[in-house]
Amino acid sequence: MKLTTLLVxxxxxxxxxxxxxxxxxxxxxxxxxxxLQRYAQQSGYPNPKCTEKNVVRRKEWSRLKKDEKLNYxxxxxxxxxxxxxxxxxxxxxxxxxxxDFVTIHILLTQITHGNGNFLSWHRYYLWAFEQTxxxxxxxxxxxxxxxxxxxxxxxxxxxxxDGSATSISGDGAYVAGRSFNCVPNPGRCFVEVQPGNxxxxxxxxxxxxxxxxxxxxxxxxxxxxxxxxxxxxxxxxRCIKRDISTQASLETSDAFVSELIKGSATIANFQDNLxxxxxxxxxxHLAGHNIxxxxxxxxxxxxxxxxxxxxxxxxxxxxxxxxxxxxxxxRRYQIAGTLTFLNNPPTRNATLDDVMTMGEWLGFKNITIxxxxxxxxxxxCYVYE
Numbered sequence: 001m002k003l004t005t006l007l008v009x010x011x012x013x014x015x016x017x018x019x020x021x022x023x024x025x026x027x028x029x030x031x032x033x034x035x036l037q038r039y040a041q042q043s044g045y046p047n048p049k050c051t052e053k054n055v056v057r058r059k060e061w062s063r064l065k066k067d068e069k070l071n072y073x074x075x076x077x078x079x080x081x082x083x084x085x086x087x088x089x090x091x092x093x094x095x096x097x098x099x100d101f102v103t104i105h106i107l108l109t110q111i112t113h114g115n116g117n118f119l120s121w122h123r124y125y126l127w128a129f130e131q132t133x134x135x136x137x138x139x140x141x142x143x144x145x146x147x148x149x150x151x152x153x154x155x156x157x158x159x160x161x162d163g164s165a166t167s168i169s170g171d172g173a174y175v176a177g178r179s180f181n182c183v184p185n186p187g188r189c190f191v192e193v194q195p196g197n198x199x200x201x202x203x204x205x206x207x208x209x210x211x212x213x214x215x216x217x218x219x220x221x222x223x224x225x226x227x228x229x230x231x232x233x234x235x236x237x238r239c240i241k242r243d244i245s246t247q248a249s250l251e252t253s254d255a256f257v258s259e260l261i262k263g264s265a266t267i268a269n270f271q272d273n274l275x276x277x278x279x280x281x282x283x284x285h286l287a288g289h290n291i292x293x294x295x296x297x298x299x300x301x302x303x304x305x306x307x308x309x310x311x312x313x314x315x316x317x318x319x320x321x322x323x324x325x326x327x328x329x330x331r332r333y334q335i336a337g338t339l340t341f342l343n344n345p346p347t348r349n350a351t352l353d354d355v356m357t358m359g360e361w362l363g364f365k366n367i368t369i370x371x372x373x374x375x376x377x378x379x380x381c382y383v384y385e
Contacts, residue, residue, distance in 0.1 A: 023149050025257040029318065032325025033383060036376070039328040046377030056382035058318070061144045061160045061311060063385070068141050069159075069166040073206045076307050078137035080210065085361040093214045093227070093235040097136065101129055102214050102304045104359040106232055109301045109341070114275065116337030116350025119320050120372035122313050124356060127380060128364045129310060142382065145314035148252030148288055155249045155291050160311060168307045169205030172198035172242040172294060181220040181298060183277060183286055190277045193245055193290050199223075201239035207307060211237045212295065215302030221295045232301060240306050241294035251287035260284060261323045268336035270323055274316070284319070288312045318384040321375050332374050 082097035091103045112121040133139035151158035163170025182189035202208050217232035228234035264270035275285045296305035303309050324331045339347040352370035371378030
């Protein structure tokens with residue numbers, strides 16, 4: 001099978017089913033896969049075990065079959081039932097295998113956000129979650145993503161958040177009398193995200209009984225009970241709370257995603273345009289998190305507690321890969337930023353040879369930023385449709 005057929009034909013099909021005229025961001029993804037195909041024909045893949053025959057295709061949730069969605073949902077719930085491997089001395093609130101992933105995100109937040117390994121570390125983190133679903137909980141597919149642009153005008157209509165049996169549950173119960181959330185925080189209120197029609201526990205769908213055990217740490221939801229430990233790692237069981245926001249989702253529209261890809265000349269530009277809010281503008285990373293708001297959705301330490309996290313960050317990874325694939329040779333190994341969150345405290349610049357970890361208890365070896373700089377290098381062998 002030719003690489004053109006393997007990588008590009010499925011994407012063309014998905015673009016054809018997009019809204020009238022197709023999404024420009026999807027067309028940029030298609031163009032990137034063509035570039036990757038041409039580059040691979042000349043130079044091969046950085047991962048020698050990744051070939052035309054075994055490259056994996058990650059898909060948008062709406063394009064999975066019903067049985068594929070149910071298989072994914074069952075696998076996530078399976079992780080929520082398996083015992084944690086994190087010692088209670090480290091995180092007494094970690095009660096499940098799923099919580100192991102939340103714990104490591106909390107512990108490493110200050111060295112995996114707003115810095116030189118934000119994109120590469122999360123790429124590895126997503127892959128580790130995908131492999132754990134497959135190896136420990138019988139998942140047959142690969143990590144799906146949520147294409148914000150497809151549902152920006154009304155995220156509640158997305159098959160991911162419509163509250164159906166094949167969703168990850170929908171909005172929270174309506175809670176009256178709430179004020180806006182200041183994003184990124186009350187001290188720097190760049191955007192006032194107004195309350196929606198939710199605010200309480202999710203009321204339908206497969207995750208209505210899901211327990212969030214850790215956090216909060218820096219949640220914008222002031223109604224949640226504080227964690228018994230200052231570090232947020234104590235046991236604090238509660239429901240998933242959501243307040244789906246069209247105000248936030250509109251900032252993940254096709255125009256904004258395309259602007260990010262086309263208007264970022266360097267990885268420093270891309271990271272800044274993706275992550276850094278400004279007065280009146282959330283930017284895509286924070287906008288995507290604030291689509292669901294709630295407790296976990298607005299707490300960037302504890303955000304993986306809501307299963308929505310994986311879909312949002314898979315789309316972040318897809319967008320980065322699309323940007324990279326516009327110029328495979330020139331962008332694959334671009335890096336910018338230091339080793340700490342917003343360079344606080346000040347540290348040296350990150351390098352491709354810096355080592356990234358998933359901690360001691362997830363079960364994945366350390367790799368370098370270089371290893372995670374492409375979806376077809378290091379341990380990876382996947383593309384996004």
